[in-house]
Amino acid sequence: MSTVNRLALIGCGLMGGSFARALRVACPALQVAAYSRSLASAQRAQVLGIADEVFSTAAAAVRGADLVLLAVPVTATEPTLRDMRAGLSADALVMDVGSTKRDVVAAARAALGTAVGQFLPAHPIAGKESGGIEQAEADLYQERRCILTPLPENPEGLVARAVAAWEAVGCSVVRMSAEQHDETFAAVSHLPHLLAFAYVNGVASQNAAARHLALAGPGFRDFSRIAAGTSAIWRDIFSANRDEVLAQLGQFESALTAMRAALQSGDDAAVARLVDAASAVRARWTLNGAPMPEDDPA
Amino acid sequence: MSTVNRLALIGCGLMGGSFARALRVACPALQVAAYSRSLASAQRAQVLGIADEVFSTAAAAVRGADLVLLAVPVTATEPTLRDMRAGLSADALVMDVGSTKRDVVAAARAALGTAVGQFLPAHPIAGKESGGIEQAEADLYQERRCILTPLPENPEGLVARAVAAWEAVGCSVVRMSAEQHDETFAAVSHLPHLLAFAYVNGVASQNAAARHLALAGPGFRDFSRIAAGTSAIWRDIFSANRDEVLAQLGQFESALTAMRAALQSGDDAAVARLVDAASAVRARWTLNGAPMPEDDPA
Structure with missing residues (x-):
């Protein structure tokens, strides 16, 4: 990989802190500049050896950085990119780590304008139950997937640098459009969360x-x-990906309607067919067990 | 506990085999008579040291037994009880292990008639991913709950023997009505299965x-x-507990409707309240962590 010389870490939590730790291992000469809305988190990153220097503004932190990692809540993407723009080098690669991508792309276009080609949306599929800079660890991204949704404005050389950076911290990189990303994560993450929240509320609201x-x-x-x-x-993810979540909810409700119809009519054979169809899919599935399909419908 | 002298194991799979293994540990002089619709399973139980004798009819197997454990699919409850009735001792305690209880009670009334007072419905909350007599183990029921739904016809002395038997194999016993049982398991087991089947079918049916x-x-x-x-x-469980599953589905759909309305209208504060309500319930919950409520609504 092309070595990263100076990383600006914008947002000092689990995701950003782990990225900095891992990149230090891959690039021993790396300098890490940190900024966080919470000064205490940035200072803590320095104490923990994750950051070399702490800055009080995002613009100051990104000055001279060849890689900027924006690791803030997705709703903070636009104001934070605006704040940093004045300090951004023309050759800096800027990436985020957000769980939704269409809204992040819109925020980046609004904040960066003609400089948006420097911004490459990323979503590493990694995390832990508890967040915060104290939880940051160098192997958080090992053997995880990182999804990149390049913009038409991104030069291929910039995309190659992004791929190299995520591979350096242990990820295998998957490329797709922001639309494909948001559809897939609505299907396999956002909708299950919505259903689980509704299910627990449905149980908890009963007398028994x-x-x-x-x-x-x-x-x-x-x-x-x-x-x-x-x-x-979850408020922000549901809000940012509302259309796709509602579309996936429609898919679920069609399948649920079929299930209920079979059950209500006492058609045990139809119930069995629907159960077997789901069971066959789920019994075959394993985490990270399937390759990305070659011919991937948009 | 009052010692069990002779156990008739009717149905030789994971649940029955594990019960026999565990009861042998608690009652070293125990004799186990086995019957299974599949003769091979009963013979295998004997080879594995789970059963002492194998019989070719249920009536022959239950002769002289003071405890009969019916461990067959719930749909086989009525014919199997009918088959065994001729051999049943007047002082024998008969229990099942089925996941639904109202249908089992109806089957027992139909099959046993005036002898139904000998039948005490039981549902031990235990299991493994894979079934079969080969999987049977003495500690399957250790530290698990067993739900008993006594009939008005059950003498209290019989209920005490049932409690003692389940405690002997490691369970803590919870008593409730068959209606309470079926409502609760529709809520916490059957509905989640239905939703999970529908969810997977909804994902799997998409182009992507x-x-x-x-x-x-x-x-x-x-x-x-x-x-x-x-x-x-699951075909049998959904069929046996259809009304309660549909009622729980209604509870879920009310909660889902609230969630969707908040999402569709862009009311992020309402989304956050619904998420927080569910999260507070689920974050507090632990497996076997809550005592049964004293004042339990029917």
Whole structure:
């Protein structure tokens, strides 16, 4: 890979801190400049050896950096990019780590204008139950996928630098459009969260909720685990990806309608067919077990 | 506990085999008579040391037994009880292990008539991913809950023997009505399965299904795990507990409607409130972490 000389870490939490730690391992001469809306987090990053210098503005932090990693909540993308623009070198590569991509692209266009070609949207599929700079670790991205959704304005050389950076921290890179990204993550992440939140609310609102919850077993545990997610994250994701989440909800409701119709009419053979169809798909599936399809419909 | 002298194991699979293994540990002098519709399974139980004798009819197997464990698919409850009735001792306690209880009670009334007071419906909350007599193990029921739904016809002495038997194999016993049982398991087990089956079918039916599944992560893995269940089990459970499952589906749909309305109208504050409500319930919940409520609404 082309070595990164100076990383500007904008936002000092789990995702950014882990990226900086991992990139230090790959590029031993790396200098890391940190900025965080919370000065304490940036200072903590320095104490932990994640950052070399702390700056009080994003523009100051990005000055002279060849790589800028924006690791802030997606709703902070536009103002943060605006703040940093004055300090940005013309050859700097800027990437984010957000869970949605169409809204991030729109924010980047609004904030960077003609400089938007320097911005390459990224979504590394990694995380931990608890966030914060204290949790940052160099192997967070090892053997994970990172999705890049390049813009038409991105020079291929810039995309190659982005791929090299994510590979350096341990990811395998997948390229697709922002639309494909948002559709897929609505399907496999955002909708399941929505359903899990609604399911738990449906159980908890009943008179017998205490009995139900006392007797719930391992099936409930796994099915509802993601309902422990917080609104600090999920309000913004649902809002940013609303159209795709609603479209996926429509897909789910069609499948649920078929299931209910079979059940209500006492058509056990139809119930069995629907169960078997789902079971065959799920029993075959394993985490990171399938290659990306070559012929990928948009 | 009052010792069990002779156990008749009717149905030789994971649940029954594990019960026999565990009861042998608790009652070293126990004799186990086995019957299975599949003679090979009963013979295998004998080879594995789970059963002492194998019989070719249920009536012969239950002769002289003070405890009969019916561990067959719930749809086989009525014919199997009918078959065994001629051999049943007047002081024998008969229990099942089925996942639904109202249909089992109806089957027992139909099959046993005036002898139904000997039948005590049971549902031990235990299992493994793979079934069969080969998988049977003595500790399957350790630290699990077993739900008993006694009939008005059950003498209290019989209920006490049932409690003692389940405690002997490691369970803590919870008593409730068959209606409460079926409502609760519709809420915490059957509905989540139905939703997971529908969800996977909804994802798999899309043009971009291969991309979605290739990129699905740990959230998808846990949320959809129960969709790998087979129709051999779930067709019967959904059929047996149809009314309660449909009622729980109604509860879910009310909660989902609230979620969708907030999302569609762009009311981020309402979305956040609904997410926080679910998250607070789920973050507090742990497996077997809540006591059964004292004041339990029917």
